Each structure stands twice: as C-alpha cells, then as structure tokens.
Amino acid sequence: MTTVNTTANTADTNTLLNQAAQSKNGVGADFNMFLKMLTVQMQNQDPLDPMDTSEYTKQLVQFSQVEQSMQQTGVLKDILSRVSGQDMAQASAFIGREARFDTNVSGLGASGAASWTLAPARTAGSMTVSVTDAAGKVVHQSTVDPSTSRFSWDGKLADGTRAPEGAYKLAVTAKDSAGAAVNVGINGVGIVKDVITDGTNVTLGIGGARMALTELVAVSAAA
Incomplete structure (x- = not known):
C-alpha cells in the first residue's frame, strides 16, 4: 500500500x-x-x-x-x-484654463514662462527668489518687489540660453522691515495643456511639468 x-x-x-x-x-x-x-x-x-x-x-x-x-x-x-x-x-474641462497647485513646482515649456503665486504671511520689506531645476541646481536668482503676488521666470539662463523644458521649483526668502523672516506661501501656476491618467492617478500638463490633480487648488479663465 x-x-x-x-x-x-x-x-x-x-x-x-x-x-x-x-x-x-x-x-x-x-x-x-x-x-x-x-x-x-x-x-x-x-x-x-x-x-x-x-x-x-x-x-x-x-x-x-x-x-x-x-x-x-x-x-x-x-x-x-x-x-x-x-x-x-x-x-x-480644465484644458486651456489657468490652474493653481498647492506646490512650489511649476512647469517651463518650449515657450512662455514658469509662474508661481506668492502669498506672504504678513507685509514684507524685501524678497528674493531662486529657481532650481530637477537636479537641485539654482538656475535663476533675483530680487523682486515684496508687494508682488506673482512671479514669472522666462526661462533665460545666465549665459543667455533658454533652460530646457521641465519642472522647476521656486524658493522665496522674505524679511519684514525689522529684518525678521516672513513666511511666503507658494503655488505653482500654469495653463493646462493636457490631462493624463495611469489608471489610478490623474495629472495635468503645465508647461513641461506634470501636476497631480490632487494638488489642484484653483482654476480660472486664462488671462
């Protein structure tokens, strides 16, 4: 057996x-x-x-x-x-409209500028901005009007050439009249070019960047 x-x-x-x-x-x-x-x-x-x-x-x-x-x-x-x-x-339905995202990332396309909105926590006396690429390299730095609510970078590099398409981050340093640091809220802004999904997540094309739909905070008619 x-x-x-x-x-x-x-x-x-x-x-x-x-x-x-x-x-x-x-x-x-x-x-x-x-x-x-x-x-x-x-x-x-x-x-x-x-x-x-x-x-x-x-x-x-x-x-x-x-x-x-x-x-x-x-x-x-x-x-x-x-x-x-x-x-x-x-x-x-957002294609062709201006979208604002809760992130300091914005996209630079083959033409046009990369833009961000700025929202200081209180009145600032001075403000400087710096733009970095995907590798973390600073590609632009300048002083801006502390009362401005929007900053746009034309993509021009120090050597006069245009930066490649892609996602860029903005950092802002602001101080009040007494020299104390002022927090500044930053939102990436751009015209929606397309909408893509991988079956789970939906992203919007802004210039050369892809922005998550979950980070969208406002949509308005293009200026």
Whole structure:
C-alpha cells in the first residue's frame, strides 16, 4: 500500500498558502494543487490509520479567505479605475484654463514662462527668489518687489540660453522691515495643456511639468 507523508504535505500546503497570499495569479493554481494533494492523500490513506483532516480543513478555510481577499482587491482596483476615469473626464474641462497647485513646482515649456503665486504671511520689506531645476541646481536668482503676488521666470539662463523644458521649483526668502523672516506661501501656476491618467492617478500638463490633480487648488479663465 502506498502511504503519504502527512507532515511533509502539510508543510507543502503551508508554503502554497504563503505563495497564494503573495500572488493573485498564483491563487487559482496553488489552490488546485492543494486539492490534488489532498485527494491523493485521501485515496492512499491507511484505512486502519485514517488521516486527521482538521489541519486540511483549516487550510481550506485559509485558502478561501485568501481567494476572497484577492477578489476584493480586484473589485477595489476596478472601482479606483472607474473613479480615475471620472476624474479624468472632469479634469479635461480644465484644458486651456489657468490652474493653481498647492506646490512650489511649476512647469517651463518650449515657450512662455514658469509662474508661481506668492502669498506672504504678513507685509514684507524685501524678497528674493531662486529657481532650481530637477537636479537641485539654482538656475535663476533675483530680487523682486515684496508687494508682488506673482512671479514669472522666462526661462533665460545666465549665459543667455533658454533652460530646457521641465519642472522647476521656486524658493522665496522674505524679511519684514525689522529684518525678521516672513513666511511666503507658494503655488505653482500654469495653463493646462493636457490631462493624463495611469489608471489610478490623474495629472495635468503645465508647461513641461506634470501636476497631480490632487494638488489642484484653483482654476480660472486664462488671462
């Protein structure tokens, strides 16, 4: 009579459980393999010493829970995909409009300027701005009117050439008449060129930068 090692098979099925929990695609295959192992063991068990099925019953329940979890994950992804699609449809209405984002990043395109709005916490007596590229290199620095609420950089570098398209960050240093630092809120601003989604997140094209829809704080007609 052929016998089956219950301990070894139990270890194997535990391994399968771990694999199933890690891979959605593996759930079906591992579950089928588990059932085959269980069937073989039941067919070859010693009638005088029948196997204890309690452990396999527990594992069947665990497999069922894993499978259900994976199915729920699939449903969740489908819901997120639908929501993303709705967000994209709504965001497409922003194309051609000026959008403002809760970030110090703005985009410089092949033409035009990169722009930001400035909101000092209180009256400032002096204000300097610096623009950095994606590598963190300062590409522009200047002093601006402390009463200004908007700064635009034309993309011109020190050597007279134009900076490449892309995302640029603005930093502002402001002080009041007594020399104390003044906090300045910064928002990236630009005309929305396009709307893109990866199935989960929606981004808006501003110049050479992609801005997250979740960071959008205001939309207005283009000036």
